[in-house]
Amino acid sequence: MSFERPLPASLSPSRLQDFQSCPRKFQHASIDRIPQPATKATALGRFVHYVLEQIFQLEAHERNVDKVADHLEGAVIAILTDDVRSDLGLTEETIPAFVREAEVISKNYFELEDATARQVEGVEQRINVEISGVPLVGILDRLDREADGSLTIVDYKTGRVPNANYMTSTFANTELYAAMCEASLNEMPARIRLFYVGAKEVIERPVTEIVVNARRKAAQTAWTSINTYYADGEFPAKPSANSCRFCAYKEICRGNGVNVPS
Ligand code: SF4
Structure with missing residues (x-):
């Protein structure tokens, strides 16, 4: 089988995360472009x-x-x-x-903070860069300049605060954004600050070169696999309780014989 539609010209960190959780989800969302109803x-x-x-x-x-x-x-x-x-x-x-x-x-x-005291470098800032051959695009909620001159990536979250087991995946997107900031602004943000506005909690993490390097490599590996699967004409389904729970494509997958957890 070959796809009628081309691969997207660039990938957002969240679409990369789709791919990493389940390649078939990426296929349905980014290549077949099957709309995902709002929730x-x-x-x-x-x-x-x-x-x-x-x-x-x-x-x-x-x-x-x-x-x-x-x-x-x-x-x-x-x-x-x-x-x-x-x-x-x-x-x-x-x-x-x-x-x-x-x-x-x-x-x-x-x-959670004094908005009048924030020095803001960018709001809903679009970043379009290529990192290690991976075309990436994304929109940052906010980029702040701190009093000490360093940059902070700010992301608003309206969902629940994840438990400690999910912290690595919670920060994965924004850590890739840090790599994108460095590539486009020539400056690495010093930290990531997540505002869980629903829960009234703030979680912060410093940006380290080791972690950002790992995100760059993960994006590169994913992009290589995406191109391989695209050429093969099929992205494998990887059902799991976590990936499938909020997936919009459950019924399509079940119709295709995928064993989707209920
Ligand atoms: S329902 Fe599960 S297996 Fe199917 S695309 Fe979504 S995450 Fe993948």
Whole structure:
């Protein structure tokens, strides 16, 4: 079998992570381009990211919790599209409760740091680079300049705080972003700061050359395998409880005889 569609011109860290968790998931998402319906979690995440992005477009002294309300209507228009409403079964009656939940999560952010004191180098900054032959693209939530001159990658999370066993995979994406920052800005960020705005927790980790090197190598290995599978015409399914649990392609896989855990 050969694919009708080409390989994507560049890969985002999250699509690479798809591949690493299950090559078939990558195939369905990035080559077959089978849409993944929005879920409440993804819609809430996008909504909160939208609001915080707007707030960080303001002058530093204007970034306060009261500004959240100013951006809810814009977020409804930008994020709660007809498709998303349909995927989530949202109606005019249920939208206010969704917006209220997103508002509370957005406001939580202001309990975690003083937004007026942050020196921001970039908001929703697109990075497009090639690292060791791997074409990478991604959008950083925020890049901050600290008082000591170092850079911090900031990422907002609306889900649960992972337990200690999952910390390595939690930071994997942003560590690859650190490599992308270095390649595009010629400067390695010193740390990664994850804001779990739903849970009101902050997790931080220093960026080390050893870990970033490992992320570069993992991306290179994945890209080589992606090209091999693409040439072969098939990306193997790798079912597991973790990978399949939130996968949008469960029914397709079951229809193709894959033993997807229930
Ligand atoms: S359902 Fe499981 S096996 Fe199928 S694509 Fe998703 S993660 Fe892979």
